[in-house]
Amino acid sequence: MATQPDTRTEARTPLSRERVLQAAIGLADEGGVDAISMRKVGQELGVEAMSLYNHVANKEDLLTGMVDAIVEEIPPFTPGLDWKTALRGRALAARDVFKRHEWAPRVIETRTDMTPPMLAYMDSVVGIFIQGGFSMDLTHHAMHVLGSRAFGFTQELFKETDEFDENDEMAMLLMQQMLEPYPNILAMAMSADHEHERMLGPGCDDDLEFVFGLDLILDGLERLRDRETEGADAAG
Amino acid sequence: MATQPDTRTEARTPLSRERVLQAAIGLADEGGVDAISMRKVGQELGVEAMSLYNHVANKEDLLTGMVDAIVEEIPPFTPGLDWKTALRGRALAARDVFKRHEWAPRVIETRTDMTPPMLAYMDSVVGIFIQGGFSMDLTHHAMHVLGSRAFGFTQELFKETDEFDENDEMAMLLMQQMLEPYPNILAMAMSADHEHERMLGPGCDDDLEFVFGLDLILDGLERLRDRETEGADAAG
DNA sequence: ACCACAAGTTTACGTCGTACGTTTACGAAG
DNA sequence: CTTCGTAAACGTACGACGTAAACTTGTGGT
Numbered sequence: 001m002a003t004q005p006d007t008r009t010e011a012r013t014p015l016s017r018e019r020v021l022q023a024a025i026g027l028a029d030e031g032g033v034d035a036i037s038m039r040k041v042g043q044e045l046g047v048e049a050m051s052l053y054n055h056v057a058n059k060e061d062l063l064t065g066m067v068d069a070i071v072e073e074i075p076p077f078t079p080g081l082d083w084k085t086a087l088r089g090r091a092l093a094a095r096d097v098f099k100r101h102e103w104a105p106r107v108i109e110t111r112t113d114m115t116p117p118m119l120a121y122m123d124s125v126v127g128i129f130i131q132g133g134f135s136m137d138l139t140h141h142a143m144h145v146l147g148s149r150a151f152g153f154t155q156e157l158f159k160e161t162d163e164f165d166e167n168d169e170m171a172m173l174l175m176q177q178m179l180e181p182y183p184n185i186l187a188m189a190m191s192a193d194h195e196h197e198r199m200l201g202p203g204c205d206d207d208l209e210f211v212f213g214l215d216l217i218l219d220g221l222e223r224l225r226d227r228e229t230e231g232a233d234a235a236g
Numbered sequence: 237m238a239t240q241p242d243t244r245t246e247a248r249t250p251l252s253r254e255r256v257l258q259a260a261i262g263l264a265d266e267g268g269v270d271a272i273s274m275r276k277v278g279q280e281l282g283v284e285a286m287s288l289y290n291h292v293a294n295k296e297d298l299l300t301g302m303v304d305a306i307v308e309e310i311p312p313f314t315p316g317l318d319w320k321t322a323l324r325g326r327a328l329a330a331r332d333v334f335k336r337h338e339w340a341p342r343v344i345e346t347r348t349d350m351t352p353p354m355l356a357y358m359d360s361v362v363g364i365f366i367q368g369g370f371s372m373d374l375t376h377h378a379m380h381v382l383g384s385r386a387f388g389f390t391q392e393l394f395k396e397t398d399e400f401d402e403n404d405e406m407a408m409l410l411m412q413q414m415l416e417p418y419p420n421i422l423a424m425a426m427s428a429d430h431e432h433e434r435m436l437g438p439g440c441d442d443d444l445e446f447v448f449g450l451d452l453i454l455d456g457l458e459r460l461r462d463r464e465t466e467g468a469d470a471a472g
Numbered sequence: 473a474c475c476a477c478a479a480g481t482t483t484a485c486g487t488c489g490t491a492c493g494t495t496t497a498c499g500a501a502g
Numbered sequence: 503c504t505t506c507g508t509a510a511a512c513g514t515a516c517g518a519c520g521t522a523a524a525c526t527t528g529t530g531g532t
Binding site: 106108109110111112113114116118119120122123124126127130136137139140141143144145147148151154155156157158159179181182183184185187188191209212213216217219220221224 | 390
């Protein structure tokens with residue numbers, strides 16, 4: 001069969017790094033990180049796997065490009081607020097983005113080098129501290145304590161642990177039995193927090209824990225900053 | 237060639253789950269997480285890959301078994317101390333273990349379910365809070381803020397970022413150039429913390445940041461606990 | 473009309489996890 | 503001593519993966 005004009009013209013939506021990245025992100029969004037393989041991404045674009053290598057150096061580069069694209073989704077920093085609400089806003093904005101791409105945290109953690117979009121975002125966060133009167137030293141520590149929280153996520157060690165249906169008596173019993181050797185965890189698991197459950201629907205627990213931790217850390221940092229400036233000679 | 241007595245008797249150090257796990261851990265300790273493949277572990281034991289399946293269900297099970305073995309290395313909890321030093325001690329003991337197995341954090345983060353050793357360790361940590369007068373609710377939050385810190389590690393977003401040789405002028409210049417578009421990060425990077433460098437050798441920075449964060453969080457939690465008990469009616 | 477070049481394809485290699493069938497070694501029963 | 507059941511290790515095989523290298527094809531410049 002000869003190549004027909006139809007085939008020739010309709011197949012021409014030329015590949016591009018952008019298109020490759022977006023296809024991969026789409027795949028990951030629905031299928032998780034394991035859904036990304038060169039062959040699958042190619043398939044998604046109606047193209048053989050090897051063609052992708054015209055636009056990404058290798059799979060690592062693909063992954064890095066993906067998180068870069070995500071980070072660039074974070075809305076730009078709007079100055080003028082006091083440091084604490086600025087930082088809080090920035091973290092929550094980032095969180096919003098990362099919630100749309102649940103695979104991203106796990107991928108970020110495997111990157112080894114900083115990329116310009118990452119650096120740009122971090123620079124804006126560091127800037128908030130400095131602007132807020134924090135010393136360089138304390139700012140440095142602050143970035144470390146915040147860790148991934150500055151990017152809006154925390155890696156939950158075990159996702160399923162504290163999710164259970166309180167109305168399913170069978171499940172409750174099973175859980176109680178399973179946790180019997182661990183009395184403290186059992187006690188904690190049994191005391192659902194009905195106060196907060198009321199104001200946040202199910203599945204929003206993550207958000208609550210996130211801001212709880214974020215505020216705890218920000219308050220602690222604020223106190224350290226104030227202590228630092230009040231006795232300006234004592235170091236360490 | 238007939239099977240000779242030599243071959244028969246000398247080849248008999250029978251496999252076992254323990255031996256498989258230890259071999260895999262050994263491999264991971266020196267070669268990182270990518271060094272673990274069924275074939276390589278088999279090779280390490282002088283055995284074909286498939287033989288391992290007599291002792292582990294699959295690779296996931298192998299990985300889970302490996303982190304279980306690590307967690308069981310954490311020394312048991314010794315009661316009798318006040319909650320804060322108890323918790324601090326527990327986290328640092330865990331940290332000690334995980335520093336001997338740098339691959340472990342990354343593997344833990346990919347586990348989906350709790351295992352008995354994990355639960356046992358967590359139970360001991362939860363117990364410290366409860367014993368220390370924390371409410372169930374606050375204990376629950378506390379476990380979330382601590383996150384992986386309760387296990388003695390934090391996932392550094394980018395390992396290399398703030399490591400550079402201050403005496404290598406060439407490297408310094410290059411870094412300055414690279415960070416030029418990010419003035420805040422540059423400023424932070426340039427202000428090495430000579431106070432602390434003095435009392436902790438190079439490479440110990442991680443430890444310093446870890447305890448800084450840990451203490452910040454513990455202090456914050458303590459304040460919340462005291463506020464909770466002082467006005468015992470106000471919730472939320 | 474030609475040709476260089478970019479973009480996509482094809483083929484191929486080595487590695488991975490693991491399903492499945494076979495062989496071997498050993499302890500107990502005859 | 504033979505026989506045989508059983509568990510453990512072996513060997514082969516399959517499909518999926520990342521990617522190197524060679525090949526084809528459609529397009530724009532001369």
